[in-house]
Amino acid sequence: MKPPPFSYHDPRTAADVVGLLGTLDNAKLLAGGQSLMPMLNMRYVLPDHVIDLNRVDGLSYIRERGGALEIGAMTRQRDIEFSDLVRERCPLMHEAIRQVGHRQTRNRGTLGGSLCHLDPSAELVTVAAAVDAKVTVTGKNGARSIDFAAFPAGYMMPAIELDELVTGAAFPCWPAGHGFAFVEFARRHGDFAIVSAAALIEEDTNGRVTRAAVTLGGMGPAPVRASEVERALIGETIEEKRLREICETLRKLDAVDDIHAPSSYRQQLATVLPRRALLQAHQRIAKGKRS
Amino acid sequence: MSETRNIAVTVNGKRYEATVPVRLTLADFLRHQLGLTGTHLGCEHGVCGACTILLDGLSVRSCLMLAVQAGGHDLLTVEGIAPSADQLHPLQEAFRDNHGLQCGFCTPGILTTLIELLRDNPDPTEQEIRIGISGNLCRCTGYQNIVIAALDAAKRMKMSPLPARGERSSERSERG
Numbered sequence: 001m002k003p004p005p006f007s008y009h010d011p012r013t014a015a016d017v018v019g020l021l022g023t024l025d026n027a028k029l030l031a032g033g034q035s036l037m038p039m040l041n042m043r044y045v046l047p048d049h050v051i052d053l054n055r056v057d058g059l060s061y062i063r064e065r066g067g068a069l070e071i072g073a074m075t076r077q078r079d080i081e082f083s084d085l086v087r088e089r090c091p092l093m094h095e096a097i098r099q100v101g102h103r104q105t106r107n108r109g110t111l112g113g114s115l116c117h118l119d120p121s122a123e124l125v126t127v128a129a130a131v132d133a134k135v136t137v138t139g140k141n142g143a144r145s146i147d148f149a150a151f152p153a154g155y156m157m158p159a160i161e162l163d164e165l166v167t168g169a170a171f172p173c174w175p176a177g178h179g180f181a182f183v184e185f186a187r188r189h190g191d192f193a194i195v196s197a198a199a200l201i202e203e204d205t206n207g208r209v210t211r212a213a214v215t216l217g218g219m220g221p222a223p224v225r226a227s228e229v230e231r232a233l234i235g236e237t238i239e240e241k242r243l244r245e246i247c248e249t250l251r252k253l254d255a256v257d258d259i260h261a262p263s264s265y266r267q268q269l270a271t272v273l274p275r276r277a278l279l280q281a282h283q284r285i286a287k288g289k290r291s
Numbered sequence: 292m293s294e295t296r297n298i299a300v301t302v303n304g305k306r307y308e309a310t311v312p313v314r315l316t317l318a319d320f321l322r323h324q325l326g327l328t329g330t331h332l333g334c335e336h337g338v339c340g341a342c343t344i345l346l347d348g349l350s351v352r353s354c355l356m357l358a359v360q361a362g363g364h365d366l367l368t369v370e371g372i373a374p375s376a377d378q379l380h381p382l383q384e385a386f387r388d389n390h391g392l393q394c395g396f397c398t399p400g401i402l403t404t405l406i407e408l409l410r411d412n413p414d415p416t417e418q419e420i421r422i423g424i425s426g427n428l429c430r431c432t433g434y435q436n437i438v439i440a441a442l443d444a445a446k447r448m449k450m451s452p453l454p455a456r457g458e459r460s461s462e463r464s465e466r467g
Contacts, residue, residue: 001293001312001314001315001316001319002316002319002335003314003316003357004314005293005294005314006294006313006314007294007313008294008296008313008314008357008359010359030357033355033356033357033360034337034352034355037316037336037337037354037355037356037357038336038337038355040314041316041335041336041354042336050313052357052359052360054360078349101426102340102425102426103350103404103407103408103423103426104340104343104350104351104352104404104426105337105352105355105426107346107349107350107351108351108352108355108356188425189422189425190425190426
């Protein structure tokens with residue numbers, strides 16, 4: 001057998017999961033299994049206990065509440081992909097999720113699994129950073145909410161306690177008519193992005209940017225918000241030449257150097273992908289006004 | 292010393308009860324315990340797609356599930372695609388007629404993937420098929436004849452719709 005020996009638990013409630021986490025040593029939570037199962041098969045991880053979340057009630061939902069989309073941790077990526085509510089209220093996520101893995105992995109993969117695995121180039125992680133999502137966590141002292149900016153504690157390490165469970169996340173919705181785009185560069189369709197860029201903008205009636213969020217995934221241990229670029233865009237009208245100047249400043253961002261690409265290559269992508277994303281976001285606003 | 296559990300699963304319309312080690316993957320369960328060796332294992336870490344099966348009508352990689360997780364669910368493997376022992380499914384016929392396989396190792400995963408794709412999208416474009424099978428690696432064909440076979444299968448299936456054995460056509464499971 002490929003996976004190492006472990007004890008298997010399949011609790012039915014979130015409270016039971018928290019109880020198990022509080023009593024078991026060296027336990028791993030199994031959500032969609034699209035990252036943990038390969039790690040078990042290759043014996044990168046050797047847990048004494050696997051706690052399967054697939055039979056826990058109440059962790060799979062997509063609903064709108066208080067101007068945000070609330071999505072349960074065990075909501076399958078597939079359900080996000082085909083949700084009309086997501087396409088309407090968080091079109092950035094709709095665009096991003098189609099670039100997550102393949103149909104076979106999205107049928108199993110979950111929102112919570114993706115957020116907690118916290119791969120620095122995972123699309124859902126970048127979307128969470130782009131819209132300032134809040135992650136809901138439950139533990140023995142009850143539930144709490146974590147701003148996504150504070151969620152990555154380090155490379156692939158969420159800022160949650162050992163006995164806490166992520167139950168869902170809230171993704172604030174941008175107003176109808178905003179511009180959005182998610183673009184990434186990957187070697188093959190379905191691969192993790194080498195670098196990805198998410199752009200969200202609002203424009204006034206004169207076409208000047210009034211609000212902007214620009215996020216880069218894959219550069220470092222967690223997605224980064226290009227806050228200087230966001231500020232520089234305010235009051236500008238989107239056009240290619242000016243965007244080139246503004247986005248050129250992103251070349252100075254830190255970037256990892258690994259087997260997939262040297263840091264200079266990522267820095268080059270960091271100047272190109274946000275520009276493409278912003279242009280597309282702008283074109284979508286213009287198209288929305290015409291139709 | 293491996294911990295075990297008892298499970299009941301339906302595979303290709305037939306119900307099985309079995310005792311499984313909790314760390315046994317679903318793919319190994321199908322192959323070694325049920326003898327359904329049509330489900331192939333290439334990479335065993337979710338990259339090659341050869342082990343794709345349908346779980347409650349949705350394609351999944353059976354190397355990335357534990358057998359114990361399949362308890363209570365309805366599975367379709369490549370053995371369940373043909374309507375009977377002496378008749379091929381139109382998708383299989385299209386693969387045969389268009390040389391959609393050479394060594395055949397990746398074929399079970401591609402067929403199961405396409406069963407789902409063509410059910411949800413009976414009239415796909417070439418691009419949609421290419422994206423649909425992007426999670427399945429084939430080292431023989433260069434994919435061209437697979438795409439041709441899939442487009443041909445879509446045409447054949449529109450002419451004579453034929454549900455696969457053990458396939459639940461429209462319903463989808465929502466699991467929390």
